Amino acid sequence: MRKTTVFLTIVSLLMISPTLLVGQSKGDLLIKNATVMTATKGTLEGTDILVQNGKIARIGKGLTAGSGVRTIDATGKYVTPGIIDAHSHAMVSAINEGSLAVTSMTRIDDMLNPSDISIYRALAGGVTGALLLHGSANPIGGQSTTVKFKWGRPVNEFPVAGAPPGIKFALGENVKRSSSTPQPGQTPRYPRTRMGTMEVIRDAFIRAREYKQAWDDFRAKKTRVQPRIDEELQPMVEILEGKRKVHCHGYRSDEHLNILRIAEEFGFKIGTLQHGLEAFKIAPEIAKHGAGVSIFADSWSYKLEAYDSTPYTGYVLWKNGVNVSINSDSAERIRRLNLDAAKMMKYGGVPEQDSLRMITLNPAIQLGIDNRTGSIDVGKDADIAIWSGHPFSSLSLCEMTIIEGEVYFDRAKDKTMREQLAKEKADLEKLEMNRAPGSGGTQPRVPTERDRGHYSHGDEDGGHER
Amino acid sequence: MNQIKISNALKFAFLAAAILVSGIAISAQSDASQQNKIGRAGTFAIVGARIVTVSGAVIENGTVVIRDGKITAVGVGAAIPSGAERIDGKGLSVFPGMIDASTNMGLAEIPQGANATMDVQEVGTMNANAKAITGINPHSSHINVTRVNGITTVLSHPTGGTVSGQGAVINLNGARQEDMAVVPVHSLVINFPRVTGGGGGFGGGGFGGGQQANFNDLIRRRDEAVEDLKKTFREVEAYAKVVEAYQKDKSLPTPTTSLRLEAMIPYVRGQKPIVFTAERERDIRAIAKFVADTKVKGIIVGGQDAWKAADELKKNNIAVIYTNIYGLPVQQDDPYDYLFEAPSKMLAAGVKFSISTGDTGAEARDLPYHAGLAGAYGLGKDEALKAVTLYPAQILGIDDRLGSIEVGKMANVVVADGDLLDPRTNIKYVFIGGRLIPLTSRHTELFDSFKDRK
Numbered sequence: 001m002r003k004t005t006v007f008l009t010i011v012s013l014l015m016i017s018p019t020l021l022v023g024q025s026k027g028d029l030l031i032k033n034a035t036v037m038t039a040t041k042g043t044l045e046g047t048d049i050l051v052q053n054g055k056i057a058r059i060g061k062g063l064t065a066g067s068g069v070r071t072i073d074a075t076g077k078y079v080t081p082g083i084i085d086a087h088s089h090a091m092v093s094a095i096n097e098g099s100l101a102v103t104s105m106t107r108i109d110d111m112l113n114p115s116d117i118s119i120y121r122a123l124a125g126g127v128t129g130a131l132l133l134h135g136s137a138n139p140i141g142g143q144s145t146t147v148k149f150k151w152g153r154p155v156n157e158f159p160v161a162g163a164p165p166g167i168k169f170a171l172g173e174n175v176k177r178s179s180s181t182p183q184p185g186q187t188p189r190y191p192r193t194r195m196g197t198m199e200v201i202r203d204a205f206i207r208a209r210e211y212k213q214a215w216d217d218f219r220a221k222k223t224r225v226q227p228r229i230d231e232e233l234q235p236m237v238e239i240l241e242g243k244r245k246v247h248c249h250g251y252r253s254d255e256h257l258n259i260l261r262i263a264e265e266f267g268f269k270i271g272t273l274q275h276g277l278e279a280f281k282i283a284p285e286i287a288k289h290g291a292g293v294s295i296f297a298d299s300w301s302y303k304l305e306a307y308d309s310t311p312y313t314g315y316v317l318w319k320n321g322v323n324v325s326i327n328s329d330s331a332e333r334i335r336r337l338n339l340d341a342a343k344m345m346k347y348g349g350v351p352e353q354d355s356l357r358m359i360t361l362n363p364a365i366q367l368g369i370d371n372r373t374g375s376i377d378v379g380k381d382a383d384i385a386i387w388s389g390h391p392f393s394s395l396s397l398c399e400m401t402i403i404e405g406e407v408y409f410d411r412a413k414d415k416t417m418r419e420q421l422a423k424e425k426a427d428l429e430k431l432e433m434n435r436a437p438g439s440g441g442t443q444p445r446v447p448t449e450r451d452r453g454h455y456s457h458g459d460e461d462g463g464h465e466r
Numbered sequence: 467m468n469q470i471k472i473s474n475a476l477k478f479a480f481l482a483a484a485i486l487v488s489g490i491a492i493s494a495q496s497d498a499s500q501q502n503k504i505g506r507a508g509t510f511a512i513v514g515a516r517i518v519t520v521s522g523a524v525i526e527n528g529t530v531v532i533r534d535g536k537i538t539a540v541g542v543g544a545a546i547p548s549g550a551e552r553i554d555g556k557g558l559s560v561f562p563g564m565i566d567a568s569t570n571m572g573l574a575e576i577p578q579g580a581n582a583t584m585d586v587q588e589v590g591t592m593n594a595n596a597k598a599i600t601g602i603n604p605h606s607s608h609i610n611v612t613r614v615n616g617i618t619t620v621l622s623h624p625t626g627g628t629v630s631g632q633g634a635v636i637n638l639n640g641a642r643q644e645d646m647a648v649v650p651v652h653s654l655v656i657n658f659p660r661v662t663g664g665g666g667g668f669g670g671g672g673f674g675g676g677q678q679a680n681f682n683d684l685i686r687r688r689d690e691a692v693e694d695l696k697k698t699f700r701e702v703e704a705y706a707k708v709v710e711a712y713q714k715d716k717s718l719p720t721p722t723t724s725l726r727l728e729a730m731i732p733y734v735r736g737q738k739p740i741v742f743t744a745e746r747e748r749d750i751r752a753i754a755k756f757v758a759d760t761k762v763k764g765i766i767v768g769g770q771d772a773w774k775a776a777d778e779l780k781k782n783n784i785a786v787i788y789t790n791i792y793g794l795p796v797q798q799d800d801p802y803d804y805l806f807e808a809p810s811k812m813l814a815a816g817v818k819f820s821i822s823t824g825d826t827g828a829e830a831r832d833l834p835y836h837a838g839l840a841g842a843y844g845l846g847k848d849e850a851l852k853a854v855t856l857y858p859a860q861i862l863g864i865d866d867r868l869g870s871i872e873v874g875k876m877a878n879v880v881v882a883d884g885d886l887l888d889p890r891t892n893i894k895y896v897f898i899g900g901r902l903i904p905l906t907s908r909h910t911e912l913f914d915s916f917k918d919r920k
Contacts, residue, residue: 117798124802178579281916300909301608301828303578312913319917332794339835342889348913394838394887395847418801425799436681 027054027405029382030065034074037391039081039360039375042353049079051382054404059378072386072400080356080391081375082128082383082401083337086294086363087247087274087327089132090118090149090334091158096135097142098177101190101200104167105231106142108132114155118331123149123409125335126385126398129160131367133274134168136249139175139191139200141168143235144247146367148383148403164368166271167235169248171197171255173305198258205266208236245271245368247294251305253278260289272366274327276317277309283320292323292366297340298347314358315348325363342392355392503610504639505901509533511546512881512895515555520562520856521870530560532877535900540873553881558894561851561886562870563618563878565858566833567787567822568741568767571622571636572602572609574826586826587626592698595729596631598622599643599650608827610907613638615831616886618878618898619648619868621787621858622827623655623741628695630655632729633741635862637878639898648864648876653765654733658742658756659691660749692756699760702727702734739763739863741787745796747771754778765861769819770796773808776815785861786817788853789824791836803843809853810844820858821850838887850887876900 029051036044036059048063049056065071089095091112097103112132122130129148134141146163173179175197182188191197214227215237238244246263248270250256256273263270270291273279277300279286279293286293298311317324326341328334341359344350350358364374373383382405389396401409428434435441510532517525517540531539533547546552575583585601602622612620623633633653640646661684705727712718732738742753745768754775757764766772769786770793772779779786788809795804812819821837823830833854841850859869867876877900884891896903 118794121794121802173579280912281919283916284920299829301576304576304580307576308912310909310912312909312917316913316917332792336835336839339838339889345890346892347909348917388842392888392890393885394835394889395841395850395885397842414802421799 027382028052028065028069029402029405029407030063030069030071031074031079031384031386032063032071034077034079034386036079036376037081037353037356038377039353039357040377049376049382049384051402051405054382054406056376056378056380056382059376074386077399078387078389078391078396079376080126080338080385080387081360082373082385082403083126083359084325084363084367084369084374085122085127085130085328085334085337085359086272086325086366087133087329088122088130088334089135089329090122090130090331091116091147092132095133096137098137098189101138102140102204102232103134103138103142104140104204104233104235106134108134108143108145109159112145112147112155112158114151114153114158118334119149119151120409121331122334123151123401124398124411124414126338126387126391126401127334128383128385128401128403128408129364129367129369129373130334131166131247131363133166133247136168136170136174137177139170139197140204140236141170143167143244146369148373149408150403151408160367160369160372162369162372164245165235165238165243166245166247166367167239168274169201169246169259171248171250171259172252173303174249194252194255194258197255198262201259201262202265204233204236205240205262208233208240209266212237212240239268240266242268245366247272247274249274251275251277252308253281257282257285260285260291264289272325275329276313277306279322280310280313280316281308283316283322286317287320287322292325292362293317294325294327294363294366296329297326297343311343311347314344315350318344318350318354318358319348323362323365324358325366326358327363338387338391338396338398339394342394345392352392503904503906504641504645505898505903507535507901509547509550510553510897510900510902511544511550512553512555512558512560512879513546515881516559517871518559518561518851518886519871520852521872528560529555530871530879532879532897532900535877537871537873537875537877537879540871553895555881558881558883559886560871561616561880561882562855562868562875563880563896563898564616564833564854564886565820565862565869566612566617566620566825566830566854567820567858567862568789568824569620569622569822569827569830570625570825571612571620571638571827571830572604572606573598573622573624575603575606575608577826586624588624588631591627592629592726593624593627593631594629594654594727594733595725596624597634597651598624598632599634599636599647602634602636602643602646604640604643604646606827607908608830609638611909612827612831613896613898613903614893614905614907614910615834616880616882616893616896617830617833618880618896619864620830621652621741621822621862623653625655625743626657628657628659628691629698629730630657635864637898639901639903648867649862652862653739653741654730655741655743655767656695658744658749658753659688659695660744660746660752661685661688688752692752695756696760699730699734702730706731706735733762734760736762739765741765741767743767745770745790747774750775751778754782754784757782757784767822767824769812770805770808772817772819773811773815776812776817779817786812786819787822787858787861788812788819789822791821791839792823792832806839806843809840809849810846813845813849818857818861819853820861821853822858834887835889838889841887847885847887 031049036047050058050063097106132145144166146160147158150157211233217223248259272292272294274294276293276295300306300309337359341355344355361374364370373381384402386400387396399411512530517528528542529544570586573585588596621633624631635649635652636646708721733740744750764784767787769788770790772786790805793805837850837854841847856869859865877897879897881895882891882893
């Protein structure tokens with residue numbers, strides 16, 4: 001039982017240590033002599049990147065910086081834009097408010113945990129930003145948040161300022177609660193079929209349209225009584241007005257098509273189809289609608305609706321001109337999205353830069369933050385990953401991850417800190433308060449949450465259902 | 467097979483006749499698509515390729531000859547038998563087929579929501595007689611998807627309970643279970659009792675809901691379970707003696723056959739390996755002690771902390787099938803790369819290991835990238851390749867037949883246009899048991915059906 005106490009002290013220790021990992025710079029940096037994969041203008045050999053006030057100020061050869069500015073020798077190394085994961089549940093737990101089918105009033109923002117260790121592990125895989133989404137228990141989940149992984153900074157610094165708001169929708173097996181059998185006497189939650197799922201969504205939009213009309217009429221002084229504020233329908237109105245992006249989880253091509261049709265019926269555009277395991281079957285329709293698709297590189301067969309899938313999905317969508325991103329939906333997979341992008345070159349033959357875009361610029365576009373991140377271009381935020389070799393080789397690793405010119409992950413520093421952390425841990429374990437119950441110490445409090453440190457197949461949404 | 471260049475017109479004529487004849491014979495036996503899926507036999511010469519033998523030096527511009535299901539020649543300027551189909555190896559590399567030493571291949575099609583496709587775990591805790599080879603679906607779509615990425619052989623085993631059952635070493639080709647079998651009944655899987663309070667998490671530290679179990683109690687509970695297992699082993703030995711005695715002297719009472727006990731005899735007697743599942747150091751040490759006490763042949767599958775118990779593992783000749791590259795460190799304060807680095811630590815500590823996926827089957831094709839990641843985090847490229855070819859062959863005891871490009875070995879051979887461990891590499895040819903396998907799968911079929919849809 002001593003483990004719990006150790007665990008608790010370690011957690012507190014981890015909350016202190018990130019600040020030690022962060023460099024002292026204030027967003028000024030000079031990266032020298034790197035192979036730079038820009039994601040927009042090809043690969044530049046022997047190139048320097050000057051970063052000032054967190055922005056990329058210059059890209060070129062023979063650049064210099066003022067005295068005191070940290071210079072990173074990247075000779076022999078590769079530089080890419082920081083990876084952006086357009087489907088993550090990092091920093092959040094309890095991602096499903098499954099009691100209702102429509103929970104558009106719930107907000108990821110309300111439960112961000114800046115000390116979730118998966119942030120640091122993602123940084124160590126070159127990831128700088130993510131779309132944090134609810135789970136997929138409901139046809140309409142809740143309001144998402146777009147963040148940068150500023151490990152060690154206060155939680156209010158994580159959300160990306162100016163990022164368009166989003167909302168999670170979901171279709172298919174998870175929404176139908178396929179893998180949960182109602183207990184005797186328990187009423188199953190509606191919907192239980194794909195038919196019902198579409199009706200729940202249509203009903204919500206009709207209610208939102210009527211709600212909006214009521215407000216429009218009141219504002220135009222056609223009615224005299226102010227309508228009651230409805231937290232469920234406000235975000236739905238924002239969707240209708242094109243102000244909130246819908247990120248819709250789904251697997252089968254028919255359900256994806258149906259949500260596109262509903263959007264067209266109500267006059268808005270779907271932001272992204274999430275997962276899209278069968279999106280390759282309806283690529284022309286997706287292209288015509290103008291939705292992005294955020295896929296798993298090659299996950300399949302972990303559930304029935306994931307059986308009719310192929311790792312060629314990215315290629316087929318790309319060929320049809322669809323904006324494709326590759327997401328992780330997993331605290332494990334987020335650490336190797338570079339290799340997932342590499343697979344796009346193998347399966348069908350997406351060109352190198354377009355493969356890289358699927359984990360950088362394309363998700364930035366899908367999240368509406370491409371004006372400030374997603375590529376190595378002058379004027380953009382200096383969100384950068386530095387790799388020991390080509391990022392598409394499984395034999396390369398991420399050495400440094402930079403957000404807005406500040407170093408948030410540095411492998412060399414991480415390694416030197418291990419001894420110090422081990423010593424701190426050993427010292428903490430010796431404290432009286434951490435004495436094992438077996439040798440007279442007090443029983444620790446049983447923690448209410450458990451580590452999610454286990455490999456799971458496919459989408460975490462399914463695994464997280466309750 | 468339009469990539470195959472025939473050396474001269476005479477050979478072409480000979481070959482065409484051979485294909486025609488065999489084609490006729492085949493169509494009389496089964497339908498064409500099925501035949502297509504198991505590839506075709508022949509004599510093949512891969513000429514002018516880079517040969518990564520794994521067991522020896524890399525041979526530049528060499529030739530590999532495949533005949534009668536075996537590798538019959540390897541080297542620069544090796545003689546090409548007349549009638550051999552010639553494969554131009556220019557710009558290509560030849561590798562031994564990769565071996566994934568822990569999967570549920572063919573036993574698990576769709577884990578979530580389609581129980582009817584799951585044959586991984588039997589009811590009860592003692593299922594020694596359950597044999598993977600009788601449950602593997604030779605037509606699982608996972609098989610083709612896996613082999614077209616260069617994985618040609620796997621250990622497929624049941625899981626769950628205490629004694630899960632017996633795994634099979636299979637080639638990823640064959641219309642029937644027996645056609646796939648390399649070692650049909652290979653090893654016994656035991657989920658070794660571990661220190662846990664049933665709460666999971668926190669390294670098996672054990673927190674039952676509201677149950678305030680003392681750590682010493684948890685150790686005691688584990689020790690009791692281990693004693694139960696030892697008792698079962700003694701029962702197996704006693705049972706074997708009774709059966710043997712009866713066979714010598716039929717005047718003795720006829721023993722009642724127990725399939726469960728009978729199945730365990732070769733394992734309890736140390737004739738075949740037992741695969742023990744374990745991750746934590748204390749559990750691995752407990753297994754080493756059990757192996758020493760019972761004198762069985764042990765292999766660990768899992769092995770997160772195995773390097774910490776290197777002394778005991780080496781002393782008891784226990785190898786590790788490491789399945790944690792795509793896993794997250796259990797403790798929040800573990801180094802972020804703790805599980806990526808474990809293979810390099812095992813190498814440094816002298817522990818014999820392979821890298822395997824531990825996957826149900828669908829994602830086993832990622833085996834080369836598991837190895838690559840370990841390679842990046844300290845293991846190095848050459849050892850990483852060995853960890854998915856020669857080392858698993860050695861650990862599974864099939865290195866006389868598989869695991870390297872050597873004359874006399876079974877022709878499980880992969881030809882690729884780059885480094886086998888790199889996700890950008892394309893596999894150009896796959897041979898299994900000397901048969902040239904079509905590079906098609908459920909995925910290429912779906913791709914072909916929809917890629918040009920307007």
